[in-house]
Structures are given as structure tokens and as C-alpha cells.
Amino acid sequence: EVQLVQSGAEVKKPGDSLKISCKSSGYSFTTYWIGWVRQMPGKGLEWMGTIYPDDSNTKYSPSFQGQVTISADKSITTAYLQWRSLKASDTAMYYCARGSWGSSPNTHRFDPWGQGTLVTVSS
Amino acid sequence: EIVLTQSPGTLSLSPGERATLSCRASESVSSSYLAWYKQKHGQAPRLLIYGASSRATGIPDRFSGSGSGTDFTLTISRLEPEDFAVYYCQQYGSSPETFGQGTKVEFK
Numbered sequence: 001e002v003q004l005v006q007s008g009a010e011v012k013k014p015g016d017s018l019k020i021s022c023k024s025s026g027y028s029f030t031t032y033w034i035g036w037v038r039q040m041p042g043k044g045l046e047w048m049g050t051i052y053p054d055d056s057n058t059k060y061s062p063s064f065q066g067q068v069t070i071s072a073d074k075s076i077t078t079a080y081l082q083w084r085s086l087k088a089s090d091t092a093m094y095y096c097a098r099g100s101w102g103s104s105p106n107t108h109r110f111d112p113w114g115q116g117t118l119v120t121v122s123s
Numbered sequence: 124e125i126v127l128t129q130s131p132g133t134l135s136l137s138p139g140e141r142a143t144l145s146c147r148a149s150e151s152v153s154s155s156y157l158a159w160y161k162q163k164h165g166q167a168p169r170l171l172i173y174g175a176s177s178r179a180t181g182i183p184d185r186f187s188g189s190g191s192g193t194d195f196t197l198t199i200s201r202l203e204p205e206d207f208a209v210y211y212c213q214q215y216g217s218s219p220e221t222f223g224q225g226t227k228v229e230f231k
Contacts, residue, residue: 044222045225108215110168
């Protein structure tokens, strides 16, 4: 069974750094893209970026370029989303999800999804 | 980027009724790369339809997708209690991938 299991909820202060994780199992981690999607409280879904774990090729949405860093560690089949300096407006649920197979696709549908990591940023 | 507009915002229906959800794109979606997701309250989204009309693994056949170009539709032939949720469309024909704002299907 394909599973993506995300790290637990975080409560941080503005200016803090943070790295959340997404552990994959049940498939070949290096040959599928992994994407991150933000959902702000009561709002819709926003694609943030996607990484190809085999070579760490990463694509970011223009809205999130420079705001976050996506990475992956093949040895432990885990993808990451990190912030250097959090803002209150980063408060949201963050989902990882498996994208397309192979290095070529530029865009992706997502299936399945992790359970989500709630990030709360408050002073 | 392609903007997706879903309508209606809320659909009030009873179990057993038919639901028709619309997703309109600001420009043509390449290769009909249009997906639909269902999100129940407090849960992660789940892929229902991809390629505009192909059902994802394990999705019952009461869910169907249609459309091409700029106009797409998700139809639920007979609503079951577990179908009351928020539905999102997503285009993945061009970067950046974008989602619609969602349609909530609620109990009438």
C-alpha cells in the first residue's frame, strides 16, 4: 500500500525556522515526484512546489519561490518542506502528495496524499 | 497561470439526488489534464478523476467526469451520505498547477 505519513503539528513564533517531513512507503520513492500543497484556514488548495527525489530536481510555484525550500533524502524515502523565517501568514495545513512517475512530467496530478501537518505561527 | 472557477459555490441536495459540479478554466487545459478531488472535513483531499474522465483506483462508478478545453463537469449520479464534502478541480496541463476554489456539497 502506498502511504505518505507526515510529521506532527507544529506551533512556532514569527521568525522561527521549521522543517516538516513526509515519509513515503509502498512504492519506488525515487521515480515519482512529490508535491507540497498549502491549505490556509477555511480556504482552498494551493500548489507550492514539487521535487523529483532521484535527482532533487525541484519546481516551485511563483507564489512560493524563495519563501520555502523543498528537499528529499532518498536514503530514508522522506521529503521535506522548510522555512527560514516563519510569518503569521504561514499558518496553514500543509499536505504532501505523490505526483507523476518519471523525470519528464512538468506538471502533476496528486495521489495519494499525506494526512497533513498543521503549522501554527503565533506570537 | 490558468484560473479555475468552480460553480456553484454550494450545492444543497439530498441523498439519492444527482449532483452536477462545474469547473471553468480561463484558457484551454492542455491534453484535458484536469483532475477532481474530494475533501471531507478534517481529512486530506482524495483524487477522484484524472484526465478529465478517468476514475482513480477504488472510486465508485457513480462518480464521472467529462469536458474538454475550458469547460469540465463532475457528476455524482446518486449521492451517498459519504459524498457530502468539498470538491476541487485542478488543472495540470501547464505550470503552475492550479486549483479551483471548491464546491461544497451539503445536506439539504
